[in-house]
Amino acid sequence: MIAHQYNLVEIRRQAMQADIDTRKSAAERNRLGQFATPNTLAIDIARYVESLIVERRKSEIRFADPSIGSGSFFSAALAVFGSKRMKSAVGVELDPAFADAARELWADAGLKVVRGDFTRIVTNSSCPAAPNVVMANPPYVRHHHMDREDKERLQRLAFKMTGVEVNGLAGLYVYFLLLATAWMEDGGIAAWLIPSEFMDVNYGAALKCYLTDKVTLLRAHRFDPDDVQFGDALVSSVVLVFRKTPPAVGHAVEFTYGGTLTEPHARDFISLERLRESRKWTVYPSHAKNDRLTLSDGSGPTLGNFFRVQRGIATGCNKFFVLDRADAESRGLPDKYLRPILPGPRHLKTTIIDADADGYPLIDRQLCVIDCDLPEPMVETKHPALWDYLQTAQALGIMDGYLIGKRSPWYKQEQREPAPFLCTYMGRGSDDKQPFRFIWNRSKAIGTNLYLMLYPQYSLATMLRRHPDRAKAVHALLGQVTGQELRGEGRVYGGGLNKIEPNELARVSAESFVELWPELRSDVQSQGKLFG
Incomplete structure (x- = not known):
């Protein structure tokens, strides 16, 4: 031709x-x-x-x-x-x-x-x-x-x-x-x-x-x-x-x-x-625009040594299960089966969340998620307002969802305790700007699966129980993790969108924690012996 x-x-x-x-x-x-x-x-x-x-x-x-x-x-x-x-x-x-x-x-x-x-x-x-x-x-x-x-x-x-x-x-x-x-x-x-x-x-x-x-x-x-x-x-x-x-x-x-x-x-x-x-191949070759870096080689302390990292809850349909607190109250939904929940990251303008007397976040828009473990006949008998709301799910196609079909009862959520620290699951950012935000949560709110929830464990949890005032320093240390390392441990998609999974966040270096609190290092060493 x-x-x-x-x-x-x-x-x-x-x-x-x-x-x-x-x-x-x-x-x-x-x-x-x-x-x-x-x-x-x-x-x-x-x-x-x-x-x-x-x-x-x-x-x-x-x-x-x-x-x-x-x-x-x-x-x-x-x-x-x-x-x-x-x-x-x-x-x-x-x-x-x-x-x-x-x-x-x-x-x-x-x-x-x-x-x-x-x-x-x-x-x-x-x-x-x-x-x-x-x-x-x-x-x-x-x-x-x-x-x-x-x-x-x-x-x-x-x-x-x-x-x-x-x-x-x-x-x-x-x-x-x-x-x-x-x-x-x-x-x-x-x-x-x-x-x-x-x-x-x-x-x-x-x-x-x-x-x-x-x-x-x-x-x-x-x-x-x-x-x-x-x-x-x-x-x-x-x-x-x-x-x-x-x-x-x-x-x-x-x-x-x-x-x-x-x-x-x-x-x-x-x-x-x-x-x-190499765990991550995207760190190659080194270049100013390829700003991905992994600091932890597995031998030093990582966030996984001090935190249990877990995704927030997947409701199956946030538009149905997550309501404005005021809307839920006007519908007469029982407080017992409503849990405070954070809005999506783009609607959360602060990285420090305080709480009101009921444990709800002190933010502009307070949200709650329906979470009830009662069987349907009991909901219908004891909580008619909640029952009436749940009946609208069928017409909206909610019942056809994959997660809904796996739950019993279908309106019971995954169980999570409020996490004192959270990390947004996706975001953008170049150079040293963090693509993800770390949040200090002083409320009783949980997060959706747009967040990773960080629960202090082992010696860090013990330290925070004895010295709760040190939570501020923990939040500050999380905020000092570089954007390059967060991008390096996570993964990147077209258009520059970064995401990070729980096990990836857990691999981020936590050397700064033991530098500030040397007593934590012995706990890292003992975990190394246990899992080595």
Whole structure:
């Protein structure tokens, strides 16, 4: 296909892509994980792959994309490699609209489109011949959009074909990468555009081990989270390029950050030994904009030594279960089954919360959450006002919620004691600005799952019982945790949104606590002996 013809087809492809995208809602495309690769990015990736096989310029390319879509990566491969070098090309696509579009667009250029589920096609005898170049942007389907039976099938298949035990929280893209690598020819090159979340989370550990032990990871380019690669998907992306061959002794991986693959903002070479020991890969390479830092290596004191960290409650529907205190009173709802609860972080303007005589926060908008353990007949008999309110749930669709169906009675909440300290679960912030806020809670209010609740334990709890005035200093120390470390222990999503989970917050260094109160260090040492 000559350049002029190629350009015309690529322009047509982009128009067809946009047309098919508009036929689905944003929610449906999110569930299916359909986010097309921009042509400029696909070409950038193809050029980097070309640089790796430049010494084999006369070799023939057998191209494959297990999630071809409308053919963005095949289009880029044609533009960069040229049609004469493409001995074969195959694309697999589950969505019939995209499969038909790719076939119509690229059949004359030699692309064979196979319609179906790649994770099933790769196991049968009709699977196309093994490729030596794979370029792919697999479906970004999160684990909660995958049904249990299919997830278990994929876990068994991944283990059978690669020996990797995939965590159930992993997204569909992990299975695509593993299965496609098992399919491809030994020595082949693969380039994958995937979410960068696996680099930081526990359920990405198996994939990280695979990338350091089973293949030769050549390059990991992480985009600046503020530079979302897909205008309709809030994900932070990484390009992984590797060769299907075991890594050589002393191999180092090129990590780049920001900008483009051709002109990144920063680069560094990280040894496999160092990578294997690293909990977080997003700390590489070091750069002013990549302001992620982990201070704790597990040997020193951490917040987990002094606090039990737990997510706030998930009500199942805050709009129904959480009411203004004044509204609940006007409805005649019994105080006994109402608990003070904090508003969402964006509505909470202070980091020190005092209480009124009833334990409610002294803030502009006091809220309460319905929490009752009485069976329905008793509620109907003893508390008719509460019963009348609960009857409105059916018409609102509340009863169809997943959490509601798991609870008995359905209006009983998770049990949490008020936490003296809380941390917001998500937020933004750059440089040394904390992306999350620490709150000193002197009220009886609990928090929703938009907060992490910090309960002092062990020697810190004992100290605060003896010296309650030191709570102010505890809050101050929490406020001194740097933004870099909080971002480093958490994870980042597209658009620069940071999130942190309980176990991640628990890993934050607490060296400042033992510097101020040396007596706490012995408790850290005893815990180390217990759990070591």
